[in-house]
Amino acid sequence: xxxxxxxxxxxxxxxxxxxxxxxxxxxxxxxxxxxxxxxxxxxxxxxxxxxxxxxxxxxxxxxxxxxxxxxxxxxxxxxxxxxxxxxxxxxxxxxxxxxxxxxxxxxxxxxxxxxxxxxxxxxxxxxxxxxxxxxxxxxxxxxxxxxxxxxxxxxxxxxxxxxxxxxxxxxxxxxxxxxxxxxxxxxxxxxxxxxxxxxxxxxxxxxxxxxxxxxxxxxxxxxxxxxxxxxxxxxxxxxxxxxxxxxxxxxxxxxxxxxxxxxxxxxxxxxxxxxxxxxxxxxxxxxxxxxxxxxxxxxxxxxxxxxxxxxxxxxxxxxxxxxxxxxxxxxxxxxxxxxxxxxxxxxxxxxxxxxxxxxxxxxxxxxxxxxxxxxxx
Amino acid sequence: xxxxxxxxxxxxxxxxxxxxxxxxxxxxxxxxxxxxxxxxxxxxxxxxxxxxxxxxxxxxxxxxxxxxxxxxxxxxxxxxxxxxxxxxxxxxxxxxxxxxxxxxxxxxxxxxxxxxxxxxxxxxxxxxxxxxxxxxxxxxxxxxxxxxxxxxxxxxxxxxxxxxxxxxxxxxxxxxxxxxxxxxxxxxxxxxxxxxxxxxxxxxxxxxxxxxxxxxxxxxxxxxxxxxxxxxxxxxxxxxxxxxxxxxxxxxxxxxxxxxxxxxxxxxxxxxxxxxxxxxxxxxxxxxxxxxxxxxxxxxxxxxxx
Numbered sequence: 077x078x079x080x081x082x083x084x085x086x087x088x089x090x091x092x093x094x095x096x097x098x099x100x101x102x103x104x105x106x107x108x109x110x111x112x113x114x115x116x117x118x119x120x121x122x123x124x125x126x127x128x129x130x131x132x133x134x135x136x137x138x139x140x141x142x143x144x145x146x147x148x149x150x151x152x153x154x155x156x157x158x159x160x161x162x163x164x165x166x167x168x169x170x171x172x173x174x175x176x177x178x179x180x181x182x183x184x185x186x187x188x189x190x191x192x193x194x195x196x197x198x199x200x201x202x203x204x205x206x207x208x209x210x211x212x213x214x215x216x217x218x219x220x221x222x223x224x225x226x227x228x229x230x231x232x233x234x235x236x237x238x239x240x241x242x243x244x245x246x247x248x249x250x251x252x253x254x255x256x257x258x259x260x261x262x263x264x265x266x267x268x269x270x271x272x273x274x275x276x277x278x279x280x281x282x283x284x285x286x287x288x289x290x291x292x293x294x295x296x297x298x299x300x301x302x303x304x305x306x307x308x309x310x311x312x313x314x315x316x317x318x319x320x321x322x323x324x325x326x327x328x329x330x331x332x333x334x335x336x337x338x339x340x341x342x343x344x345x346x347x348x349x350x351x352x353x354x355x356x357x358x359x360x361x362x363x364x365x366x367x368x369x370x371x372x373x374x375x376x377x378x379x380x381x382x383x384x385x386x387x388x389x390x391x392x393x394x395x396x397x398x399x400x401x402x403x404x405x406x407x408x409x410x411x412x413x414x415x416x417x418x419x420x421x422x423x424x425x426x427x428x429x430x431x432x433x434x435x436x437x438x439x440x441x442x443x444x445x446x447x448x449x450x451x452x453x
Numbered sequence: 454x455x456x457x458x459x460x461x462x463x464x465x466x467x468x469x470x471x472x473x474x475x476x477x478x479x480x481x482x483x484x485x486x487x488x489x490x491x492x493x494x495x496x497x498x499x500x501x502x503x504x505x506x507x508x509x510x511x512x513x514x515x516x517x518x519x520x521x522x523x524x525x526x527x528x529x530x531x532x533x534x535x536x537x538x539x540x541x542x543x544x545x546x547x548x549x550x551x552x553x554x555x556x557x558x559x560x561x562x563x564x565x566x567x568x569x570x571x572x573x574x575x576x577x578x579x580x581x582x583x584x585x586x587x588x589x590x591x592x593x594x595x596x597x598x599x600x601x602x603x604x605x606x607x608x609x610x611x612x613x614x615x616x617x618x619x620x621x622x623x624x625x626x627x628x629x630x631x632x633x634x635x636x637x638x639x640x641x642x643x644x645x646x647x648x649x650x651x652x653x654x655x656x657x658x659x660x661x662x663x664x665x666x667x668x669x670x671x672x673x674x675x676x677x678x679x680x681x682x683x684x685x686x687x688x689x690x691x692x693x694x695x696x697x698x699x700x701x702x703x704x705x706x707x708x709x710x711x712x713x714x715x716x717x718x719x720x721x722x723x724x725x726x727x728x729x730x731x732x733x734x735x736x737x738x739x740x741x742x743x744x745x746x747x748x749x750x751x752x753x754x755x756x757x758x759x
Contacts, residue, residue: 283570
């Protein structure tokens with residue numbers, strides 16, 4: 077889960093990292109008084125979970141409270157790379173002497189976190205890394221030792237950052253570990269003209285798997301721009317991603333469902349979604365999944381592709397039958413069942429004999445059929 | 454032969470007395486796995502009776518009554534166990550793996566899905582330091598058909614001993630390919646898991662299959678996210694002499710969306726299926742466009758070999 081800048085800013089502050097004084101508003105009329113409280117001159121920043129805000133006109137300087145209100149009105153409601161701006165942060169400007177980059181990211185190959193730091197912050201760090209890799213220090217952190225003061229000093233020195241940044245680097249690692257983040261990034265980390273080290277902007281991605289031990293994550297905002305079907309599916313504990321095409325796809329297991337999307341696309345149709353009912357799914361889970369997909373008006377046909385391992389195909393078939401009783405089926409359903417209890421599952425669907433449900437025995441054949449039906453519908 | 458798991462493997466199950474643990478211990482026993490004990494500190498000293506079909510061959514003298522030990526160490530001391538399968542829920546999984554490493558287990562197969570990545574990073578580093586191999590987490594485990602099955606791969610999907618070695622990030626794609634290649638059979642099939650950090654990698658399995666005299670051909674199944682497949686491709690170029698057939702899932706996955714597995718995400722230009730396919734093809738690995746085409750490529754290649 078990605079955090080908004082203002083949420084990341086709060087976590088930084090909680091761990092003793094200096095951040096600019098700021099307020100967040102969702103209405104333009106609140107921006108003026110907020111700017112007033114911050115001393116009049118402010119930077120108005122769109123709060124969206126995507127990069128490139130500056131280039132898109134989502135970050136602007138305002139000289140006084142009246143200008144802040146006007147600027148907030150311009151930025152609120154803007155679309156930045158498909159994200160609608162619903163909040164802006166107003167921050168007291170700082171006088172910058174130097175800009176740096178510091179982050180901790182997961183290095184999959186090493187199975188550990190990697191510190192990335194550069195004395196050239198503030199710009200596209202990917203570009204710096206690509207064109208002049210020597211300007212970017214990359215230092216692996218031993219998870220057993222963490223980032224000690226000595227390690228933080230080593231990271232700062234390797235990147236050519238002043239020694240005063242070392243405590244911030246150490247605190248940033250504390251954010252990573254204590255908050256169960258998989259990415260923490262400060263860009264830019266600045267040195268002000270009066271010698272302070274301040275995190276001017278930051279990004280944090282939290283590990284959804286750690287929700288059970290991070291009670292206060294309940295406070296973090298879900299993106300109101302999220303697809304309503306994704307929200308509905310998540311509420312039912314389903315693994316669902318909305319896509320752009322017309323073939324609804326349900327299957328068991330992330331790998332098989334991804335593969336099913338590809339096979340459908342290979343048959344000349346676009347998948348409408350990714351829906352994984354997971355391992356050992358009950359009839360109820362299957363029925364829930366099917367009703368989510370059928371409520372998507374873009375769906376023209378549905379392909380249920382199950383290779384039963386832990387999941388039993390008879391439970392899947394019962395889930396389909398259950399769904400047929402609660403939702404009026406108006407779109408064709410192509411079902412392929414293999415593996416655990418496949419024979420029984422096929423029988424259940426044959427007995428139900430719904431005119432819009434057909435079974436195809438191979439994954440490729442079923443995908444072709446679902447594609448043909450979607451393109452015809 | 455087989456890799457990592459053979460008929461000599463003595464298997465403990467951490468979390469055996471839980472719902473998942475019970476169900477899958479029964480399946481493992483039915484597949485011929487030498488399950489020598491469960492671990493649960495609150496139920497130590499008891500035994501659990503499993504109702505396993507009688508027609509299974511190769512079971513020991515008292516196959517249906519499995520003792521529960523208070524710790525992995527006690528289990529190893531009493532039985533000589535060298536493998537543990539972990540079904541412990543996410544909040545306690547890290548402690549369970551560390552306990553197994555401390556007890557000196559050779560192989561820990563971590564089935565648990567949804568372990569925080571900081572926990573995986575911690576036990577991964579700890580296991581490496583102490584010489585324990587970890588498979589997973591968030592994986593279906595591994596099977597050496599006819600010998601042993603550690604995890605949740607259904608042995609009844611016509612898995613028989615054979616000449617193919619399979620390594621996969623995905624459980625269901627493992628089953629799909631095993632089913633499609635059921636006539637040939639497998640030396641071992643290893644599901645390494647779909648998390649960003651896993652203990653045993655594609656490369657580890659490629660190295661082991663290359664060294665395994667019973668493996669003639671290797672099937673490598675990958676998916677979007679990370680660059681494990683690209684690294685595997687580089688390894689194949691330098692170290693693998695046996696034929697490798699590949700399959701990659703996730704060509705249609707959009708950028709920035711996690712596709713079911715915690716590790717399956719395309720970030721910017723990194724982690725795409727296209728890049729993985731290209732990397733594999735560049736080193737002579739043929740990559741199927743569907744599971745069934747992948748199976749056909751395997752059959753064609755084996756036909757040429759014989």
